[in-house]
Amino acid sequence: MSKLRVAVIGAQGRIGSEAVRAVEAAADMELVAALGRGDKLETLTGAGAQVAVELTHPDSVMDNLEFCVAHGIHGVVGTTGWTEDRLARLTGWLDAKPGTGVLIAPNFSIGAVLTMAFAQQAARFFESVEVVELHHPNKADAPSGTATRTAQLIAAARREAGCAPQPDATTTALDGARGADVDGVPVHSVRLRGLLAHQEVLLGDTGETLTIRHDSLHHSCFMPGILLGARRVVDTPGLTFGLEHFLDLG
Numbered sequence: 001m002s003k004l005r006v007a008v009i010g011a012q013g014r015i016g017s018e019a020v021r022a023v024e025a026a027a028d029m030e031l032v033a034a035l036g037r038g039d040k041l042e043t044l045t046g047a048g049a050q051v052a053v054e055l056t057h058p059d060s061v062m063d064n065l066e067f068c069v070a071h072g073i074h075g076v077v078g079t080t081g082w083t084e085d086r087l088a089r090l091t092g093w094l095d096a097k098p099g100t101g102v103l104i105a106p107n108f109s110i111g112a113v114l115t116m117a118f119a120q121q122a123a124r125f126f127e128s129v130e131v132v133e134l135h136h137p138n139k140a141d142a143p144s145g146t147a148t149r150t151a152q153l154i155a156a157a158r159r160e161a162g163c164a165p166q167p168d169a170t171t172t173a174l175d176g177a178r179g180a181d182v183d184g185v186p187v188h189s190v191r192l193r194g195l196l197a198h199q200e201v202l203l204g205d206t207g208e209t210l211t212i213r214h215d216s217l218h219h220s221c222f223m224p225g226i227l228l229g230a231r232r233v234v235d236t237p238g239l240t241f242g243l244e245h246f247l248d249l250g
């Protein structure tokens with residue numbers, strides 16, 4: 001069977017360099033291009049890439065995906081900074097190119113995907129819920145894509161269950177003291193040298209709290225998800241948001 005022809009965009013970055021090694025090591029894949037800043041996107045078509053793994057920067061991802069989708073190259077995207085407007089633009093490109101698929105995964109690690117699923121499951125049982133994400137200080141965006149998605153999933157679960165708004169008696173606060181408001185869920189961002197990517201979902205009710213914590217300790221934790229995404233996206237046209245759609249979570 002022929003190998004899947006995979007390219008990595010952002011190949012010199014923290015996660016991109018790890019992805020290059022993972023694709024090279026995968027028996028069913030061939031690394032056909034490894035692009036850094038300034039490299040021409042035409043390299044992808046010249047190399048016959050079937051899938052582009054996009055791991056760059058929120059300022060770069062849209063141009064890269066517009067090119068890939070227009071040329072029928074499937075995308076596996078870890079880059080963050082997704083807004084409703086950006087998703088609508090991407091969907092428009094995909095609509096014009098039926099057969100092409102893009103997976104956007106706010107987080108490729110299985111532990112983080114499970115954290116989101118557990119938080120979603122627990123959300124309706126507790127009066128209060130807040131998210132704390134902790135990352136290395138080189139990160140461009142806050143809150144993290146994972147924390148934003150976690151909060152959105154929590155908020156949707158609470159809405160569906162008819163939960164009341166969370167209690168919060170704060171009447172005076174310094175700017176940012178209560179975190180960012182994501183659909184009514186406070187999200188707090190820590191940037192600290194020594195950390196990689198970590199998240200806590202804190203849930204509280206009368207007389208008890210539940211903490212769901214996940215720690216990414218090395219970029220290798222994202223690789224099985226990236227490889228799975230590359231294998232599955234070629235048969236999944238359109239936009240898939242979240243790696244959970246390629247996992248059997250039951």
Ligand SMILES: NC(=O)C1=CN([C@@H]2O[C@H](COP(=O)(O)OP(=O)(O)OC[C@H]3O[C@@H](n4cnc5c(N)ncnc54)[C@H](OP(=O)(O)O)[C@@H]3O)[C@@H](O)[C@H]2O)C=CC1
Pocket residue numbers: 009010011012013014015016035036037038039055056057058060064077078079080081105106107108109222
């Ligand atoms: N979904 C997930 O599981 C994960 C997602 N991420 C996300 O992935 C992204 C990258 O993170 P990280 O590796 O830490 O960041 P880095 O800054 O280490 O790497 C990004 C790389 O992309 C390069 N780059 C920027 N623009 C372009 C472009 N137009 N074409 C080619 N290369 C480009 C950068 O070059 P230069 O240095 O010159 O700017 C850099 O080498 C972030 O959005 C991060 O949040 C990270 C980990 C896991």
Ligand SMILES: O=C(O)C1=N[C@H](C(=O)O)C[C@H](O)C1
Pocket residue numbers: 080106107108135139140143144145146147196197198
């Ligand atoms: O920038 C990072 O490092 C990470 N970014 C993603 C995010 O914003 O959620 C995934 C993971 O947290 C690592």
